[in-house]
Amino acid sequence: MKSFLVLFLLLTGTCSAQTDKYFLLKADHVFDGENMHSGWSVLVKNNKIEEVGTIQNYPANTQVINLTQVTLLPGLIEGHSHLFLHPYNETSWNDQVLKESRAERTARAVNHARATLMAGFTTVRDLGTEGASYDDAGLKKAIEKGVIPGPRMIVATRAIVAKGTYGPKSESPDVDHPQGAAEVAGIEDLANEVRTQIGKGADVIKIYADYRWGKDGEALPTFSSEVIEVAVAIAKSGGREVVVHSSTPEGMRRSIMAGVSTIEHGDEGTAEIFKLMKEKNVALCPTLAAGDATAQYSGWKKGIDAEPARIANKRKTFQLALQSGVTICMGGDVGVFTHGENAREMELMVDYGMKPIEVLRSATKVNADVFGYANKIGRLRKSLFADIIAVEGNPLDNISNIRKVSFVMKDGVIYKTPLVEGK
Numbered sequence: 021m022k023s024f025l026v027l028f029l030l031l032t033g034t035c036s037a038q039t040d041k042y043f044l045l046k047a048d049h050v051f052d053g054e055n056m057h058s059g060w061s062v063l064v065k066n067n068k069i070e071e072v073g074t075i076q077n078y079p080a081n082t083q084v085i086n087l088t089q090v091t092l093l094p095g096l097i098e099g100h101s102h103l104f105l106h107p108y109n110e111t112s113w114n115d116q117v118l119k120e121s122r123a124e125r126t127a128r129a130v131n132h133a134r135a136t137l138m139a140g141f142t143t144v145r146d147l148g149t150e151g152a153s154y155d156d157a158g159l160k161k162a163i164e165k166g167v168i169p170g171p172r173m174i175v176a177t178r179a180i181v182a183k184g185t186y187g188p189k190s191e192s193p194d195v196d197h198p199q200g201a202a203e204v205a206g207i208e209d210l211a212n213e214v215r216t217q218i219g220k221g222a223d224v225i226k227i228y229a230d231y232r233w234g235k236d237g238e239a240l241p242t243f244s245s246e247v248i249e250v251a252v253a254i255a256k257s258g259g260r261e262v263v264v265h266s267s268t269p270e271g272m273r274r275s276i277m278a279g280v281s282t283i284e285h286g287d288e289g290t291a292e293i294f295k296l297m298k299e300k301n302v303a304l305c306p307t308l309a310a311g312d313a314t315a316q317y318s319g320w321k322k323g324i325d326a327e328p329a330r331i332a333n334k335r336k337t338f339q340l341a342l343q344s345g346v347t348i349c350m351g352g353d354v355g356v357f358t359h360g361e362n363a364r365e366m367e368l369m370v371d372y373g374m375k376p377i378e379v380l381r382s383a384t385k386v387n388a389d390v391f392g393y394a395n396k397i398g399r400l401r402k403s404l405f406a407d408i409i410a411v412e413g414n415p416l417d418n419i420s421n422i423r424k425v426s427f428v429m430k431d432g433v434i435y436k437t438p439l440v441e442g443k
């Protein structure tokens with residue numbers, strides 16, 4: 021019996037060594053998540069990165085892929101997506117929530133997932149299905165099983181909102197509309213919702229810390245710090261983080277004190293609030309592209325008209341955030357604008373004053389670190405997943421080069437390559 025076992029182990033051992041699959045990716049420039057290098061290559065073994073640097077020796081069965089005049093990067097990480105939404109200038113958010121069937125929304129999400137992956141975004145943190153229940157958890161499973169192509173997904177399922185604050189709003193108090201998020205009234209409700217979402221597959225919990233529920237439609241805080249703290253405590257004991265939608269200084273302050281991981285939007289952030297964020301290690305995901313898109317949907321002719329006040333303010337607060345040294349995630353709120361155009365956020369980050377190298381870091385290692393995935397993705401480093409992309413030229417010369425994606429590998433599988441694309 022013993023000798024059989026030894027023989028079996030020997031055979032399987034030999035077998036797997038023979039079937040190991042290697043790729044050597046060669047390019048002009050390699051951005052490893054930290055810095056730009058010349059003369060480097062990346063060796064991939066199965067679904068993991070085996071070696072990065074000036075590689076001389078590699079197994080004989082290695083498939084060498086020479087990518088000329090390109091930059092290799094870790095697969096990009098979208099920090100704020102909604103795969104179950106499509107641009108509001110096509111269909112308003114209200115009508116998407118109220119008039120599109122779950123089947124239609126899923127069909128669209130399948131297309132969005134493919135477009136995202138092909139644009140070089142191999143991971144998304146998807147922050148709420150907005151009325152499509154837990155379908156992000158199902159979409160994530162379908163991608164993992166190889167049913168459809170798409171990015172790795174970090175899912176929030178339903179965002180959590182204070183009862184009576186969110187939408188779609190009804191014209192009549194006698195009619196209740198289905199809501200775009202999960203409503204909770206108090207601590208018990210919230211605790212129950214957080215636990216339910218985790219059970220249904222949530223990787224991260226998203227809470228609206230403020231929303232436009234003021235008498236005149238102004239944004240006001242929705243939960244006390246103590247309430248948000250309860251969500252943070254439950255999420256953290258389950259190895260998860262809480263992220264908040266917040267634009268008001270008070271909503272942001274309460275969230276920071278409650279121990280959230282990131283603040284989404286932060287439009288009215290002040291120097292003082294950003295300082296507090298830095299102190300408490302809370303990152304900002306500014307979603308510049310969402311504001312830029314919605315301003316254009318409501319009539320702003322970009323490049324012709326002067327910048328609307330909202331955009332000018334956003335530019336200012338982003339610069340305040342940069343000066344404060346707060347950690348900045350890359351996340352555009354894509355879904356408000358077209359999936360696959362995630363790079364718009366990166367272009368705007370540069371336009372609003374961030375250095376291109378910092379923007380690349382933000383979309384790779386910073387997002388991986390902040391989201392708790394540093395041991396899996398975000399860098400070209402031995403033993404991380406082989407999520408690797410190539411773009412034409414050098415994105416440090418022109419950040420828009422990040423759109424010229426010629427090669428996409430996720431989990432060691434090639435989804436896009438110039439060798440096939442040209443045919």
Ligand SMILES: [Zn+2]
Pocket residue numbers: 100101102147353
């Ligand atoms: Zn969003």
